[in-house]
Amino acid sequence: MAPSTHRAPASDADPAAADSAPAATAPRPGRRAALRHPLVRHGLWAVAALAAVAALTAATGPVTDLRVANVGLHLLAVAGLQFLVGTSGQVSLGHGAFMFVGSYAMALLVVNVPAMPLAAGMAAACAAGCLAGLVVGAATARLHGPYLAGATLMLAVGLPAIALRFPDLLGGANGLAFATIGAPPFLAGAVDDTQWRAIVVWTVALIGLVVLATASAGRLGRHLRALRDDAAAASLSGVPVGRARVTAFVISAGAGSLAGACQAYVLGTATPSTYGLSLSLVLLAALVLGGLGSLWGAFWAALAIVYVEVAGTELAHALDLSTDVRNNLPVVFFGAVLITVVLAWPRGVHGALSALGRHRSTPLKTGDSR
Amino acid sequence: MRTDPIRAARPLAAASLALALLAAGCTGAGQTGEGAAADLDVSTGVTDDTVTIGAHMPLTGPAAPGYSQISVGAQAVYDFVNANGGVHGRSIEYLAEDDAYDPTRTVEVTRELVHNDEIFAMVGGLGTPTHSKVVDFLNTEGVPDLFPSSGALMWNDPEKYPLTYGYQVDYTKESKILGEHISEEFADADVGYLMQNDDVGVDSQRGLDMYLQDQAVAVEHYESGAEDVSAQIANLEQEGAEVVVCACIPNYVALALLESARIGYEPQFVTSSIGGDTVTLRGLLSSFAEQAGSGGDPDDFLDGLMTLGYLPPVEMDDGDPWVEFFRGVYDEYGEDAPMSNTTVYGMVQAVLFVQALEAAGEDPTRASLIEALESQEGSGPGLVPFASTEDDRGGFSGGFITRYEAGEGLEMVRDPAVTDNAEGDVEDVEVDRPLPEDIGPLSQG
Numbered sequence: 001m002a003p004s005t006h007r008a009p010a011s012d013a014d015p016a017a018a019d020s021a022p023a024a025t026a027p028r029p030g031r032r033a034a035l036r037h038p039l040v041r042h043g044l045w046a047v048a049a050l051a052a053v054a055a056l057t058a059a060t061g062p063v064t065d066l067r068v069a070n071v072g073l074h075l076l077a078v079a080g081l082q083f084l085v086g087t088s089g090q091v092s093l094g095h096g097a098f099m100f101v102g103s104y105a106m107a108l109l110v111v112n113v114p115a116m117p118l119a120a121g122m123a124a125a126c127a128a129g130c131l132a133g134l135v136v137g138a139a140t141a142r143l144h145g146p147y148l149a150g151a152t153l154m155l156a157v158g159l160p161a162i163a164l165r166f167p168d169l170l171g172g173a174n175g176l177a178f179a180t181i182g183a184p185p186f187l188a189g190a191v192d193d194t195q196w197r198a199i200v201v202w203t204v205a206l207i208g209l210v211v212l213a214t215a216s217a218g219r220l221g222r223h224l225r226a227l228r229d230d231a232a233a234a235s236l237s238g239v240p241v242g243r244a245r246v247t248a249f250v251i252s253a254g255a256g257s258l259a260g261a262c263q264a265y266v267l268g269t270a271t272p273s274t275y276g277l278s279l280s281l282v283l284l285a286a287l288v289l290g291g292l293g294s295l296w297g298a299f300w301a302a303l304a305i306v307y308v309e310v311a312g313t314e315l316a317h318a319l320d321l322s323t324d325v326r327n328n329l330p331v332v333f334f335g336a337v338l339i340t341v342v343l344a345w346p347r348g349v350h351g352a353l354s355a356l357g358r359h360r361s362t363p364l365k366t367g368d369s370r
Numbered sequence: 371m372r373t374d375p376i377r378a379a380r381p382l383a384a385a386s387l388a389l390a391l392l393a394a395g396c397t398g399a400g401q402t403g404e405g406a407a408a409d410l411d412v413s414t415g416v417t418d419d420t421v422t423i424g425a426h427m428p429l430t431g432p433a434a435p436g437y438s439q440i441s442v443g444a445q446a447v448y449d450f451v452n453a454n455g456g457v458h459g460r461s462i463e464y465l466a467e468d469d470a471y472d473p474t475r476t477v478e479v480t481r482e483l484v485h486n487d488e489i490f491a492m493v494g495g496l497g498t499p500t501h502s503k504v505v506d507f508l509n510t511e512g513v514p515d516l517f518p519s520s521g522a523l524m525w526n527d528p529e530k531y532p533l534t535y536g537y538q539v540d541y542t543k544e545s546k547i548l549g550e551h552i553s554e555e556f557a558d559a560d561v562g563y564l565m566q567n568d569d570v571g572v573d574s575q576r577g578l579d580m581y582l583q584d585q586a587v588a589v590e591h592y593e594s595g596a597e598d599v600s601a602q603i604a605n606l607e608q609e610g611a612e613v614v615v616c617a618c619i620p621n622y623v624a625l626a627l628l629e630s631a632r633i634g635y636e637p638q639f640v641t642s643s644i645g646g647d648t649v650t651l652r653g654l655l656s657s658f659a660e661q662a663g664s665g666g667d668p669d670d671f672l673d674g675l676m677t678l679g680y681l682p683p684v685e686m687d688d689g690d691p692w693v694e695f696f697r698g699v700y701d702e703y704g705e706d707a708p709m710s711n712t713t714v715y716g717m718v719q720a721v722l723f724v725q726a727l728e729a730a731g732e733d734p735t736r737a738s739l740i741e742a743l744e745s746q747e748g749s750g751p752g753l754v755p756f757a758s759t760e761d762d763r764g765g766f767s768g769g770f771i772t773r774y775e776a777g778e779g780l781e782m783v784r785d786p787a788v789t790d791n792a793e794g795d796v797e798d799v800e801v802d803r804p805l806p807e808d809i810g811p812l813s814q815g
Contacts, residue, residue: 062485066478114400121399164567164593173568173594174475174499179506181399194481263474265399269503271473273595291494316430316467327430327470 037209038217053202062194066266067306069198073262075302076082076205078287079295080255083212086292087221087230088248091145093189094136094152095256096280097159100272101125101132102257104163106176107176107270122204122261129257130250137249154185156280163272172363175271180264201262208255213295215251220229224248289338302350308334382806387815410737415490421457421727421734424465424483425494426504431470434596436620436650436712442518444494446703447724452814453683453703457727457811458734464720466623469500473690476500477507478815480534484511485526486795491516491739494537494719498522498569500628509533514736516726516743517719517765520724521644522569523791535743535758536765537719542791544642544678544769545577545617550770550796552613552640553581557662562588562611562637564602564626566618574642577791587611599625607635616641624654627671628662639675646677647686648774649710672708673776680754680769681714691807692751693749695806722750724811754786755801764791 017170053072057065081095086169106124109116116124140151163170170176182193223244226234235241264270286305291297310331322330345352389572409647417424426440428434445464452461465487467479483489484507491514495501501574505524508515509531517537518525521544525536552561561582565571571591579586586610588600599622606614607630614630614637617625630637645651655668682690684697696717700709727734743758750756754768768788772780782790789796807813 019428063478066481104468110400113398115398116400125560135632167568167572174502176507177502178400179510194727245395267474267477267503268506271499273472273499313468327434 004268008187014152022172022198023181029169038214041073042142042210042213042217046210050199050202050206051263054187054199057190057195057198062192063196065192065194067310068304069262069266071226071302072198072201073259074283074286074305075260075268075299076208077259078290078301078305079212079298080252081283081287082292082295082301083255084248084252085287086294086297087228088224088245090140090245090248091149091284092152092249093149094155094159095252095283096275096277097152098129098132098253098256098299099154099260099263099279100160101253101276102129102260102262103264103270104170104260105129105257106180106261106264107160108169110178110180110264111176116199119266121265125261125264126254126258129260130254132257133250133253134246136253137246140249141245145282147279153277156277160272160275160325166181166190170272173272175269180268189241194298196267201266208258209295212251212255212332216295218266220244222287225304249349269357283333285338289341289348291352294350294354294355296333297348297350304334304349308337403503408510410476410512412512413460413490413733413734413735415488416734418461419456419523420463421460422463422465422487422489422707423491423493423723424467424487424489425492426476426479426483426500427466427494427496428471428500429466430567430787431472433471433619434498434698435654436647437519439650439707439710439712440494440496440716442561442705442707442721443700443709443713444720445628445716446546446699446713447720449703449719450699451724454811458732460728462724465494470495471500473500473503477503480504483703484508486514486588488732489513489724490736491810493517493714493723494519496520499728505531505534512736514739516723519715519719521573523573526762528761533740535565536713537722539643539678539680539769540764541573541617541642541766542577542792543767543789545574545615546580546770546789546791547784547796548615548640548642548678548771549578549581552615555636555783556585556613559612559638560610561585561589561613561615562606562609563590564599564606564614564616564618564622565589565591565692567591567593569642570617570619573791574615578615580793582615591747594617594619596622596665598629601627602626603633603635607633607636611637611639613640614730616645618642618645618649620645620650620654624651624658624671627651627675628658631671641675641677641681643678643769646679646709646772647674648675648677648780649708650712667776669776672774675774676771678769678771679711680716680766680786681711681752683772683780684709684711684714685774686772686782691805692803695812711806718751721809722756722813724753725809728812737747749804751800751803753803754788754799790799 053068057068077095077099081092084090085277102125105128106121109121109124136155140148143151163175164172183191207350212352225241226230226239227241227244282305286301287297289304290301309330312333315333316326341349387748425441429438448462448464451457451780456462465483467483469476469479477505492508493516496519501518501520502524505515506647515534519534519538521538521541523540523542525534533572563575563578565575565585588611590605593603603626616626618641623641626772627639651672652668659666682693684692684693697709698712700713726739726743726746729746730738744760746758753770754766757764757767768786770782770786771784786797786799789801
């Protein structure tokens with residue numbers, strides 16, 4: 001029996017493999033029993049999304065491929081954060097620190113154990129992130145609201161300094177630089193290295209999203225939503241408060257560190273300055289911009305992280321401004337977009353889009369209002 | 371409550387299965403193997419009337435205040451060359467892309483330069499943390515990687531990076547020259563080090579320790595990005611350091627000078643080449659003093675500062691033909707900011723590239739550019755020999771030491787010398803410099 005106080009609407013995590021807009025209009029599941037299972041359903045979405053990414057990268061050049069890969073890994077990072085913030089209601093300002101863990105785990109493996117297969121490296125980086133998430137989650141499970149935010153903030157500020165403390169192992173402020181394997185030989189000519197890396201990143205990201213969506217649609221997701229809405233009521237109904245919170249933290253950290261590992265793999269670098277406080281804040285701000293409570297929100301957030309910054313930088317260079325203004329314009333631009341979107345649509349881009357499409361389908365949404 | 375273990379395990383099982391499938395098809399993630407060497411017999415980026423080159427530069431962000439002048443200087447020289455007929459009739463298009471000193475951005479803009487803009491060569495990519503992330507990529511893609519703006523030792527590694535040619539005197543060489551001079555001129559003094567906590571500090575300290583091991587009484591580090599160095603200065607004072615050697619970027623030299631003046635500590639300050647440009651320092655000192663609301667003439671803080679240099683210094687009013695040439699170019703094609711040694715740094719890079727491009731012939735290819743560079747001898751506008759041979763790509767191979775006198779300008783206290791970055795001695799050197807009019811593209815006008 002499932003002692004849940006809330007109904008878990010299947011649609012809550014429905015557009016799991018958020019990738020291409022047309023996918024949203026595909027028929028809803030439910031024709032056949034096998035398709036009803038969340039894992040199968042999400043898996044099919046993921047396969048479709050991966051095919052779309054492969055087609056997209058085949059049509060574009062290496063620079064766009066790099067951006068596509070960037071969107072993929074940020075999607076995974078934000079989706080992990082969305083699972084923590086949107087589903088379990090724990091606000092973390094330190095998500096970038098888990099990307100740091102994954103990135104350095106991957107970097108160290110590539111540098112020191114070059115023979116290790118990529119997938120094993122990803123798995124190890126994910127495991128390292130989960131472990132870090134377990135430690136942090138266990139330490140912060142009793143904290144709420146601003147106290148939790150403060151504790152995780154400390155993580156974002158402090159953790160990257162580890163690289164400076166151990167310069168011989170972690171390369172200090174310069175970080176680590178390395179070359180990673182490109183497209184396999186039998187694809188030579190058909191797929192270039194950057195394209196291959198984009199596809200690998202999206203494969204990893206989509207596997208991560210399937211896990212997140214499935215976990216969110218299942219018992220754990222119900223527990224977490226119950227906790228988020230009213231911890232006392234959830235506890236009275238038999239939800240294991242502490243364990244559910246820590247599990248959410250572990251899963252979220254795993255997604256974050258996988259994203260970091262993908263970044264290390266794509267860029268061939270791990271540098272402490274990349275994973276500073278601003279990254280953690282950008283991830284959270286972008287999630288709010290994209291829309292809390294849905295994996296589609298994470299997709300819009302990832303797009304915003306990659307492309308709003310590009311647009312802001314280009315704007316700064318197009319206008320002939322002084323250095324001080326140019327330095328800050330991309331950030332101000334992002335902030336202006338964020339404020340505008342949230343003022344106009346409090347539930348973010350995803351909220352706006354689902355309001356637009358409401359006449360077509362109005363699934364029961366319990367997750368979006370908080 | 372009970373959790374259904376099978377159900378709970380499913381997502382994890384699916385994930386592990388997928389990862390296992392992936393693992394089965396992959397060789398080691400770090401095994402990049404020796405791919406076929408890129409074809410250098412190409413003239414990517416060269417058209418009938420243009421040659422496109424690029425660089426990643428911190429035009430915004432923390433490193434911008436000092437270093438954005440480098441691309442301004444280089445651009446001024448290219449503008450001058452283009453206005454006077456170009457190189458073999460081709461004008462040089464110089465794309466300085468902003469990476470904000472962020473390695474992630476460096477990777478992106480470098481790929482844009484190589485894939486979208488199709489540059490012929492990268493000239494002067496700036497920064498160790500940044501450029502070290504693209505040096506592999508440039509070498510794999512067969513893009514000549516000339517004169518990275520950094521003193522790291524890794525650019526001089528022909529085996530690993532066959533297309534990379536260094537520029538700046540490396541941190542170990544310059545600190546050996548400084549170390550030797552201090553051990554001779556301040557033989558009885560206690561010496562303290564103030565080091566940036568990265569490869570700048572590590573490589574510099576190695577050179578200094580070869581001569582100053584016995585005199586060193588304190589080694590202090592600061593993190594790049596830190597707001598002040600008061601604790602470090604206080605420690606240096608407490609340990610009684612009479613000479614302070616600073617392997618720091620200008621920002622921290624200025625902070626160190628201000629802080630010691632504030633607590634009344636007056637050691638002999640010696641800086642490596644990256645931190646000793648008095649024009650830049652004067653600007654920083656004025657703006658820091660303004661922020662603190664205190665007055666004072668920046669010159670008072672700079673008085674007595676000793677610095678290593680390898681390019682003709684702009685503060686030295688001895689009618690150096692290159693400084694005069696650069697001044698003329700900068701007045702016409704530069705910007706409002708005063709011309710500093712940092713500007714000259716970029717201008718010399720541009721001159722060296724123009725020289726090599728001209729020598730590469732009427733129809734340059736990447737291979738002929740490399741060949742021209744390797745057969746080039748001499749120093750360009752610098753005051754020490756420039757190494758760009760097949761086996762030694764160290765760039766400027768030594769330096770001279772100057773001392774700044776408030777109101778007087780610079781005085782040379784140690785003549786140009788060369789050394790290596792290992793056990794070799796420091797030896798005096800004289801170079802036979804070309805004049806600006808000796809270099810074809812600079813003389814038409």
